[in-house]
Amino acid sequence: xxxxxxxxxxxxxxxxxxxxxxxxxxxxxxxxxxxxxxxxxxxxxxxxxxxxxxxxxxxxxxxxxxxxxxxxxxxxxxxxxxxxxxxxxxxxxxxxxxxxxxxxxxxxxxxxxxxxxxxxxxxxxxxxxxxxxxxxxxxxxxxxxxxxxxxxxxxxxxxxxxxxxxxxxxxxxxxxxxxxxxxxxxxxxxxxxxxxxxxxxxxxxxxxxxxxxxxxxxxxxxxxxxxxxxxxxxxxxxxxxxxxxxxxxxxxxxxxxxxxxxxxxxxxxxxxxxxxxxxxxxxxxxxxxxxxxxxxxxxxxxxxxxxxxxxxxxxxxxxxxxxxx
Amino acid sequence: xxxxxxxxxxxxxxxxxxxxxxxxxxxxxxxxxxxxxxxxxxxxxxxxxxxxxxxxxxxxxxxxxxxxxxxxxxxxxxxxxxxxxxxxxxxxxxxxxxxxxxxxxxxxxxxxxxxxxxxxxxxxxxxxxxxxxxxxxxxxxxxxxxxxxxxxxxxxxxxxxxxxxxxxxxxxxxxxxxxxxxxxxxxxxxxxxxxxxxxxxxxxxxxxxxxxxxxxxxxxxxxxxxxxxxxxxxxxxxxxxxxxxxxxxxxxxxxxxxxxxxxxxxxxxxxxxxxxxxxxxxxxxxxxxxxxxxxxxxxxxxxxxxxxxxxxxxxxxxxxxxxxx
Numbered sequence: 001x002x003x004x005x006x007x008x009x010x011x012x013x014x015x016x017x018x019x020x021x022x023x024x025x026x027x028x029x030x031x032x033x034x035x036x037x038x039x040x041x042x043x044x045x046x047x048x049x050x051x052x053x054x055x056x057x058x059x060x061x062x063x064x065x066x067x068x069x070x071x072x073x074x075x076x077x078x079x080x081x082x083x084x085x086x087x088x089x090x091x092x093x094x095x096x097x098x099x100x101x102x103x104x105x106x107x108x109x110x111x112x113x114x115x116x117x118x119x120x121x122x123x124x125x126x127x128x129x130x131x132x133x134x135x136x137x138x139x140x141x142x143x144x145x146x147x148x149x150x151x152x153x154x155x156x157x158x159x160x161x162x163x164x165x166x167x168x169x170x171x172x173x174x175x176x177x178x179x180x181x182x183x184x185x186x187x188x189x190x191x192x193x194x195x196x197x198x199x200x201x202x203x204x205x206x207x208x209x210x211x212x213x214x215x216x217x218x219x220x221x222x223x224x225x226x227x228x229x230x231x232x233x234x235x236x237x238x239x240x241x242x243x244x245x246x247x248x249x250x251x252x253x254x255x256x257x258x259x260x261x262x263x264x265x266x267x268x269x270x271x272x273x274x275x276x277x278x279x280x281x282x283x284x285x286x287x288x289x290x291x292x293x294x295x296x297x298x299x300x301x302x303x304x305x306x307x308x309x310x311x312x313x314x315x316x317x318x319x320x321x322x323x324x325x
Numbered sequence: 326x327x328x329x330x331x332x333x334x335x336x337x338x339x340x341x342x343x344x345x346x347x348x349x350x351x352x353x354x355x356x357x358x359x360x361x362x363x364x365x366x367x368x369x370x371x372x373x374x375x376x377x378x379x380x381x382x383x384x385x386x387x388x389x390x391x392x393x394x395x396x397x398x399x400x401x402x403x404x405x406x407x408x409x410x411x412x413x414x415x416x417x418x419x420x421x422x423x424x425x426x427x428x429x430x431x432x433x434x435x436x437x438x439x440x441x442x443x444x445x446x447x448x449x450x451x452x453x454x455x456x457x458x459x460x461x462x463x464x465x466x467x468x469x470x471x472x473x474x475x476x477x478x479x480x481x482x483x484x485x486x487x488x489x490x491x492x493x494x495x496x497x498x499x500x501x502x503x504x505x506x507x508x509x510x511x512x513x514x515x516x517x518x519x520x521x522x523x524x525x526x527x528x529x530x531x532x533x534x535x536x537x538x539x540x541x542x543x544x545x546x547x548x549x550x551x552x553x554x555x556x557x558x559x560x561x562x563x564x565x566x567x568x569x570x571x572x573x574x575x576x577x578x579x580x581x582x583x584x585x586x587x588x589x590x591x592x593x594x595x596x597x598x599x600x601x602x603x604x605x606x607x608x609x610x611x612x613x614x615x616x617x618x619x620x621x622x623x624x625x626x627x628x629x630x631x632x633x634x635x636x637x638x639x640x641x642x643x644x645x646x647x648x649x650x
Contacts, residue, residue, distance in 0.1 A: 085429050096400070
């Protein structure tokens with residue numbers, strides 16, 4: 001059995017994981033996904049885990065394909081009614097189907113179940129074919145430090161991302177609660193006991209970065225016997241989707257496949273990467289990184305469909321085999 | 326200004342109140358409704374107040390007219406999704422539009438607002454034209470004692486009513502929490518300072534009975550200077566709607582307009598009624614009750630529409646004027 005562990009954020013991570021599952025369909029593999037919960041939020045009393053749900057819906061066949069998040073055939077009756085009651089906020093896309101997920105989650109959390117148990121219970125319906133673990137059962141929330149009329153203030157990541165459309169420059173990201181958080185059950189073992197660890201092309205700051213902010217996870221990556229291979233979410237100095245550039249700029253990292261590799265760092269230099277994949281258009285960066293000691297391969301990194309995502313996963317697994325000590 | 330206070334349960338009460346509002350449209354009147362909360366229930370983490378909502382939607386123009394409860398143009402997406410997660414119960418008709426009401430309510434209650442404030446906030450949207458007060462801000466839940474395979478057990482009223490369809494004989498009704506409950510702010514004053522108090526044709530046991538179970542409300546009715554006039558929910562030995570017969574039988578009261586009047590009792594005999602209205606088909610009962618000392622009038626008591634409900638309300642106000650000390 002080949003044990004593959006992946007850290008994942010939302011859309012990009014979920015689509016990559018679907019490719020990974022396809023790439024491993026014919027061999028006996030166990031895939032464990034450590035999902036970001038830093039963008040979780042409570043709205044209208046509902047506990048919402050956007051990244052976990054995107055992974056769950058994508059792998060479970062319930063995702064809105066074009067949109068990349070939320071449910072297919074979604075309706076927004078509850079949201080319209082909430083607006084009629086004039087209770088905010090209205091900028092969060094809270095669909096009716098999606099609300100059922102949040103109701104089940106919120107009720108189980110209120111009853112005292114940890115998020116990892118809740119996530120497993122929700123996933124039982126969707127039959128992902130992977131084990132989905134939240135990075136932590138503790139509350140960790142990503143807040144964004146912005147300049148609000150001359151005064152620094154922090155807003156929840158979702159407000160900055162969805163409401164402000166990342167249009168107000170982020171000055172910093174703070175993972176509130178991370179210091180006190182512990183990895184959810186199974187997370188550290190999944191990294192330690194893996195044959196391969198993958199970093200999908202998720203946002204390095206607010207998806208992977210928040211996972212790495214949980215004490216113990218970074219150390220596990222730096223010390224696991226498994227090769228750790230990442231895929232760049234940046235192609236030709238622009239994020240494939242989302243607003244990773246705004247996030248990278250805030251933490252002083254250039255928006256390039258080369259710079260993100262440097263941000264993660266190679267294990268030879270106390271970083272977390274043993275191998276790196278960049279888009280074919282970034283071949284120069286691949287050559288330079290390889291020369292500098294981080295084995296890097298340039299391949300097509302646009303996920304048009306499951307097949308292209310599977311090809312990326314296969315390439316990542318190949319790189320892992322090559323760099324395996 | 327004419328101050329009219331009414332106690333109300335669900336469908337029958339709400340339709341009567343719509344008639345009352347119409348009957349008083351041309352004069353300066355203040356209508357206060359004391360709503361039953363004994364059938365409130367928490368489902369999927371949502372706090373649901375079926376009777377308050379039926380009054381709110383009916384007077385606010387959002388009611389499903391044929392059904393008598395729930396929202397017009399309702400959809401059931403969330404309910405279907407909850408069923409797909411295999412989380413029960415499934416026998417409660419939880420509509421998407423309705424869920425928005427419950428989300429607002431649940432969140433406000435969690436934030437510490439009393440139910441009376443929450444109800445006022447919800448009603449602000451619906452512009453009822455009446456003040457709707459819950460009977461109490463404290464939790465009072467009507468449970469039904471039934472015989473479960475030889476053993477007495479109590480089930481929540483909603484389970485008995487909606488799930489068992491009142492098909493298992495009720496042996497008793499218990500208003501859990503009533504002993505410790507206090508009337509919501511404004512309830513006692515609304516009875517004491519009223520010019521008229523009305524008991525709409527609501528279920529005498531589980532709608533009006535639960536309101537009367539709150540300490541202080543019965544005393545206020547027995548001692549108010551205002552005439553108290555009720556309308557029979559029973560016509561010709563059968564309830565107009567619902568299963569009031571099953572409720573009355575459980576507490577040893579015959580299903581008749583005459584017996585319900587006796588159950589409430591006339592104020593001359595330490596009861597709460599100064600006047601009573603029965604259907605024209607129950608004229609014999611009216612004569613007998615009047616002879617026995619309770620002024621009773623027989624009029625058409627079927628509420629086909631707002632006009633017939635308004636005619637009933639007008640008749641009740643007329644009786645109040647006649648019996649006024």
